[in-house]
Amino acid sequence: MPTSSNLKTREKSLRRDLLQAQFDLAQREQSVVVVIGGLPGAGKSELVHRLNEWLDPRFLATCALWMHSDEEEDRPYFWRFWRHMPPHGRITLFLDSWYTRTLYENAADKLDPLALQTRLAQINAFERMLYDDGTLVVKLWLEVDRMTAQQRLAEDALRLAHLPASAERWSQDYEAATNAANAIVAGTDAAQAAWQRIPAQDADKRDIIAGETLLTLLTTQTPPVRAAVNHNSWFAGSEELQNNVLADVPLDAQLSKSDYATLLEAEQHKLQALAWRAHDERRSLIAVFEGWDAAGKGSAIRRVTAPMDPRLYRVVQSAAPSDEEQAHHYLWRYWRNLERSGRATLFDRSWYGRVLVERVEQFAAPQAWQRAYDEINQFEQQLQDHGCIVVKFWLHISPAEQLRRFQDRQNTPHKQHKITDDDWRNRARWADYESAVLDMVELTSTAAAPWTLVAGNDKRYARVQILQTLCAALEQGLSTQ
Amino acid sequence: MPTSSNLKTREKSLRRDLLQAQFDLAQREQSVVVVIGGLPGAGKSELVHRLNEWLDPRFLATCALWMHSDEEEDRPYFWRFWRHMPPHGRITLFLDSWYTRTLYENAADKLDPLALQTRLAQINAFERMLYDDGTLVVKLWLEVDRMTAQQRLAEDALRLAHLPASAERWSQDYEAATNAANAIVAGTDAAQAAWQRIPAQDADKRDIIAGETLLTLLTTQTPPVRAAVNHNSWFAGSEELQNNVLADVPLDAQLSKSDYATLLEAEQHKLQALAWRAHDERRSLIAVFEGWDAAGKGSAIRRVTAPMDPRLYRVVQSAAPSDEEQAHHYLWRYWRNLERSGRATLFDRSWYGRVLVERVEQFAAPQAWQRAYDEINQFEQQLQDHGCIVVKFWLHISPAEQLRRFQDRQNTPHKQHKITDDDWRNRARWADYESAVLDMVELTSTAAAPWTLVAGNDKRYARVQILQTLCAALEQGLSTQ
Structure with a gap:
């Protein structure tokens, strides 16, 4: 002693x-x-x-x-x-x-x-x-x-x-x-x-x-070195095994201007009431918007928020992380941005950046993005266990449609800021991104939080598809629990 | 129309x-x-x-x-x-x-x-x-x-x-x-x-x-340029008008080891009960610790927190601001760190940095630090209006005592990290800092949140003085409102 x-x-x-x-x-x-x-x-x-x-x-x-x-x-x-x-x-x-x-x-x-x-x-x-x-x-x-x-x-x-x-x-x-x-x-x-x-x-x-x-x-004790990139162990994803669900997205689908006006108004009207109902029942909507550059995420989100009372939602942009965010786990910045019960949080790009851009651009080590699928599933499971309604959109467009939109942005003065060298670089790696998207959809489509692949070549069709999906998910989610 | x-x-x-x-x-x-x-x-x-x-x-x-x-x-x-x-x-x-x-x-x-x-x-x-x-x-x-x-x-x-x-x-x-x-x-x-x-x-x-x-x-509309430094309009402070209250601090005051032990224990015992009482009455203590380098702020704070249940307080260090903090008003980082009702927040350096180091080192423009006295008074008034008990300490030591402590730090292996070139640089500008301290004490000593000038040459005396002041302020504050 x-x-x-x-x-x-x-x-x-x-x-x-x-x-x-x-x-x-x-x-x-x-x-x-x-x-x-x-x-x-x-x-x-x-x-x-x-x-x-x-x-x-x-x-x-x-x-x-x-x-x-x-x-x-x-x-x-x-x-x-x-x-x-x-x-x-x-x-x-x-x-x-x-x-x-x-x-x-x-x-x-x-x-x-x-x-x-x-x-x-x-x-x-x-x-x-x-x-x-x-x-x-x-x-x-x-x-x-x-x-x-x-x-x-x-x-x-x-x-x-x-x-x-x-x-x-x-x-x-x-x-x-x-x-x-x-x-x-x-x-x-x-x-x-x-x-x-x-x-x-x-x-x-x-x-x-x-x-x-x-x-x-x-x-x-030394935990694994954080995000160290080992280029030798680079793993290109599970391409061979992939069922190419993106190929099945009906990119030709279109809506006429008048059908669009009718459907948009009907769905927005529904969403307005559902957002209030979710508030009254203290249930949260978590909506994730991912997609190709120029796929129309921003304008789709505006059609979603238009009918919602501004007190009932917040849009979170995934800009470059602050130094406080960089000094934490990659999920930390999304956790800190979750809204309270009864409000919607719409993520314009999200935690899926880990298995998309960070994977393709090799910002994250293979072991880091490979384990992220599980981490993300666990995160979303916690959201659901809490009563959140989780909806995830991949806005899909064809390479040709993307090119058309890029060129349009370059030729329109007030849109030029929306097109950068990054966009062209990403476009050149379409196949790598597609592979990452396919893995993501396969590995994180859970029963309670499936991915919705949006046919985005026609913006009108895409917006209505998104609103319909959100309304259906809210209707179904609010009637349970 | x-x-x-x-x-x-x-x-x-x-x-x-x-x-x-x-x-x-x-x-x-x-x-x-x-x-x-x-x-x-x-x-x-x-x-x-x-x-x-x-x-x-x-x-x-x-x-x-x-x-x-x-x-x-x-x-x-x-x-x-x-x-x-x-x-x-x-x-x-x-x-x-x-x-x-x-x-x-x-x-x-x-x-x-x-x-x-x-x-x-x-x-x-x-x-x-x-x-x-x-x-x-x-x-x-x-x-x-x-x-x-x-x-x-x-x-x-x-x-x-x-x-x-x-x-x-x-x-x-x-x-x-x-x-x-x-x-x-x-x-x-x-x-x-x-x-x-x-x-x-x-x-x-x-x-x-x-x-x-x-x-x-x-x-x-263009608001004033933020924190632009205009060296021509540099204003040296109100030296002439100053009543040198620092000269009146009884730096010779000492406590014997045995008196210290007795008084420390008695005051810590009091503080333990007062911290619980503040919790029960949902009143917050906001304590600010400022002072010369090596004045003993850290060790004094440890004597204050020792008797408090860890659930009842938090110590906030004023380290270098993060980029999120730098992108906001200088008070933002202190607002974000305020604890909830019933808990104490102890600030090891504070918003007074604006009128001390930022003034002396010219990190803030003269108009910025000059208006800060009012801004700080308004901030503290809001704390008091909310029921917070605000206590502010300036730990004062003599230049000779500081030199002794600097040398001690340099000569003691495990203290060497505590002394940097900055400390020596600040020491060389003692008169400028003193002038800033005198302005600060004069301009921000309000009836409800006066400064306490602590006689810091004897660490034992200083710690007891701090504990006594805190207990008295809590006793007085808790009996009102």
Whole structure:
């Protein structure tokens, strides 16, 4: 057993080494997520304090998600954690984390085995995704015996008075609660995000051991290098296997001016009422618009928003990411732009950039875009689980039609800004993009969020097809759940 | 009266010119705030729609603050608008704005003359501040007669069903409500943010006239160039007038190790309870820590946070601003970091950088830092009006003590990262900084948020002084309101 002066010596060198490790992290732009777990009374807050004392506050944040807000409840559960993800080079301590809810609910016997398994799978997928993106995931589980936990809680009357009601279970049936917690720890002890069990009977030893464990992981664990491009392992996609669904898009389809006027008005009228209904039922529409350059995404979106009250929607443009966005996972900028329940978010280009332009232009490493299909499916699953209605459009046009539109843009003064060298470069790689589109459609068309391939050569036809699809999806979505 | 084909022609050239004006804005990094005002039924939403159709969505956002969230209610009123301020080069249309609340409340006779005057003064100061920072403030007031307004409302049953209850006043006593609105328009018709009255009887004409008015302002109005430095007009501060309060700080004051231990523990114990009490009463502490390099801000902050539950506070470091922060008013990054009611936000350096380092190093133009004193006082007034308890510390040390600490840092391996060339450069300009500090203390020591000058040569004394000041301010603040 270490003596108190022994601990003092260890603390001194630990603090120095932790600071050095933080500078190294900042240098190599490594982000770190630290989850502090344990039963009530294990000393989680005290450890967070100590780490805040020891670490350099310039590279550190603490997330204590104690008061939930309606803005959080209005988005999928993980939104509240995405908000607090550390940018590159920083550490965030999660005093309350994606484990908190499941720990309490499982201890209170509120989760059946299937629900628990689903939760654990979500957590594992989330941590896997962080790890794959180069974030180190450190999870500390503080272990105390019942007596110590209860004594420690009793000593802090103020804290005790502010514990959630659900914590009572631990005083009623400590063994059952402990078993419930252990099941969660065991079920989330993955190689890339292993639980570190910290003996927490003695407060000083607990902090030293936790700090030393953190230090070891900071200095020895290296998640995969983020987005490093390995041109040798370049993988051209699964062309051979592809069923060319794009070839089946009826690009000849047309609408006459008068049919268009009639249909457009009818669908817009429907959409206006559906948008209000979605608001009243607090359901969100998430609409993704992807397509070839000059396919007409912008003008189609304007036909969609025209009948909607401006209070009920927002259009999100995927422009160049800001430096804050670049310092996070590629999905972070889309999570941060999700609207609250009852409102529509229309994405003019989206997270699918990862498997389209970033794949084709080799901005993302093959392993990065290849795993993105799963990450995207999981993201959209979370949207649906929250009650969002997810609709995805690929606006398809023929190469000849694109050329016609490019030339029209070049020849029309007020459209010239819409055509750039990039557009011509992308056009030259039509086959590569087509291959990426086919993979995307195949790998991310889920039952609940299928892709709609829009016949875009005739803009009138395309707009009506989009409005009809949106109205049908809203009608169907609003009548369920 | 324009014919319909006349309007079509005007619309065509208007759209082209608006797009061009937007590119020019983006080029010169000019931000624009457009407030859409008018009584219910005037056609505000319709105009917002039309502008969304006409303008390039890449440089445009619409703010419809219709559903208020608890996160918004937990901060000063203007926080909800700061969230939506356009970055440089962008336009934000405010369908609901800082006028909405006052319009409704004044129409419902809920504001006495003094309260109304205060509101209008706040609005004028806010818009003045935006304008001074280089943001163009365009305010369109849509004018319709009673019949047209009511008819238009009646035509849109869905909208009508979603109007706030307070809108009923307009149907009960339209003339009184109109007079109440006119008083607000008249009281906020400032030169740098003039109201443009738009005849809105006819929907098509309304949109064309509003668009043309916007275009004219975008192309002819130029707010002061943002933060341009004019070295010729450099103003050295008000040295002659200064009462050198820094000279009166008792830098010799000391505490023995044992007195320190006793006092520290007593004050930390008090602070622990006060932090919980502030949480329970939903009052926020805003603590600002400024001081000389090596004055001990970081270690003092750690003594403050040590007794507080980690769920109850956040420390905000003023590191280099991100590009998102740089594209906004300098106060934006502090507004975005304010914690919710019941939690403490501790700023390790703060908005006072504007009148300290940015003044001395000439990063801000003289007119920019000179007007900042007023802007800061108004900001802190808003915090206090919301119920925040604002405490500000200047950690003072002598030049000799600073030298001693710099040398200590250079000679101690694990402290070397804390001393940079900047520190030595700043030290060489001690007199300039002192002058800036004296102006700051003189011009921003308000009754409700006075500066506390901390005697920092003895770290023990300084920490106890800070804790005592914080506890006293919390005790006094929590017993009022």
